[in-house]
Amino acid sequence: MIEIREARKQYGDQVAVQTLNLQVNDGEIFGFIGPNGAGKTTTIKMTVGMLRPDAGSIRVNGIDVWQEPLLAKQCIGYVPDNPDVYEKLTGLQFIRFVADAYRVPLALRRQRTEELSAAFAMQDALGDLIESYSHGMRQKIVLIAALVHAPRVWMLDEPLVGLDPKASLVLKTMMREHANQGNTVFFSTHILEVAERLCDRVGIIHRGQLVACGSLDQLRTERSETLESIFMEVTEQ
């Protein structure tokens, strides 16, 4: 579960996120959408402990991210919007590096690495240097590393960008299974069709404010028929 209370972030004069209140429950896939520069990535960065909010609190599975950062991070799997990773490491070295940080036992890390690399068709590339990977392969290695410690809360910032259709389908299936097991998936996307089909609830952020939030049925009842028309409606105001 993720609880964001009165969170606010400002870069100089520019308010990136203004007084955000949001709760994402266990067993839920939450889609976070909004125009470019609306505050999606800032919200995600504050939640994973990368960016300290100017005000408010953020709790992940009941742990305050900024009071107990190490405990909170232990239950998060984070995929950034840009898969910038150490190019001079091999894929396997990178996974090992992350697994050591989360203290993943050997048996589990082997099992998870095998499962995830098979799912994303990366087994043959794990021994290669990351500098030789394509954008999609880098995205896959970041996904594998983020999920290697079997985190309960997935924080994915535009995770489908660069993935091939098969990997994209695999990830979406995994997200659904993960939520069905009572865990939390929070992800941002620009692909409204994916959000519409995959999410239990959707939040639309615009100029740092959550302008719409709820299940698709709720939003349809309150506003328009499709997510696209709802998005256009709330972001044009």
Added chain:
Amino acid sequence: MITLLRLQLVASLGLNYLLQPGKRGRKLGVLLFVLLSMAPAYTGFVVLIGRAYGFLAAHNLPFYDLVLTGMHALAQIMILFLGIPILYAALFQANDLSILLPLPLRPAHILAAKLGVAYVLELIAAAILFAPALFFHAHYARPGAVMLGSGALCLLLLPAIPLALCALLCMAVVNVPGIGRSKWVWHLGMMLGALGAAAGMMMFTNSGPQVDLLDLVQAKMQQVAQMGRWIPGSVFAMRALALPGAEGLLNLALYGAAVVGWGVLLLAAGERLYIRPVVRGSGVAARRRRRADPLHAGSFLTTYVRKELACTLKDPAVAMNAVGGYLSVPILLLMYTILKIQTKGQVDVVGQLAQAAHSPLLQRALPFVVVGIALGLSFLGTSSSLFAASYSKDGRRLWLEKTLPVPAWTLFLGKFLFGMGLVTSLNAVTVVVAARVVPLGVGEWLYILLLSEVVIAANGAIALLIDCRRPKVDWKDTVQAVKQNVNVLLAFGATTLTLLLNGMLLAATYRLGLPASTLYAQLLAINGLLLAAVLVAARSLCRGLERVSV
């Protein structure tokens, strides 16, 4: 083609800055500063050329042509030296082929535009070297308008052949399977090549018989011209500069033909060796090398140190800047060896040092020599970007460190331990080498190693802390992270301050006339305390990484 060349020139030389009113003044100011700071040395060079001509005129020596052809040869040799790094950067590091290849441009045009930029740069360098000789030649030799026109044409064509050779060499090496694209091969190759060529040139120019001063200019210029003639096709330019009348013009035409020939060969080879491998994607294939790497479990600190090792040593730009001062040790040894061979043993710095070490004066000042060597070694160990750009070199990838459930102190410790491991190994090797040069006792050398390590550790921790609090995360190339980083300068300032304090302490001890053992213990204790204080402070201050925005 012309548009492409203009675009490449604007992009490579940053000419757009000159069009922006806000930045124009600053850029022109920097340019003016650079020109002014180089002006005295260049004026000296021009005066030297003028003096050489004046000397020949004063002694009625008819060797004007030798000076001119010698300078032409020298300019070509310089382009051979400078051309390889410039062309390697333009052809293989620009990363703009992905933009250019999809455009409706001929491969030869792309290559020609890239080479054109290098040509312009090299032409400026060539003019700086050759134009003064041409000017004084016109003044003293009065060669006539045709010869001067030939000279100007030779200047304009001067970079062509050496650049073609450099480009062909670059393309040939890059296509060597396995190693051609290794940055390490290029960095080491260029460094060793430059050192070897410099040593070879020195030995060649000193190999001739001893001559009188009056014959010296002739002898040296003949040797330089001889080297210039080794560049295929350049012999025609030299003849065009030296021979009068129709014979000179014929050689000028032959030189032009040689330039065209090299150009055609280069464009043909370039399409095959430069464009075609990119289109085939062989670069990516070459980068994919399978490594057997079992998925062990271990402590994060060990994994982190291993990651630092890979990210530092596999990137030549980071590695070369990280080892910093230690690079000077083999270069100094090489220079010493060359100097000793050249002077047939007359100049033997090491031998003189060994003699001095046994002198009664030095025996009295031994403790100060010991501490001085230790502080010198500390300077070698800390005058680098190893600690001061340790976080910066990770750049935007610091998102990972910031989101992992690992305390900031563990990350700091990992970077510190890696840095110390690398420096200790290099420091130990340097001490072993130095021990063979300076005849001190084992105890003294052990103390030197210990004190230098403690001072390096204290300064390294300070540098690391500076970089942890304010890393440079926005860069496109690791060179920017390690070279254009103000943290390196700040850390250098801190190191200088620490060494200055040690020096002041040394001077105070000398005045008080304290025994050597007290001096040794005092310096070790003070630097040890400094190290402990920095590490204690770092434990809490390194949490500042939290505030760094990635």
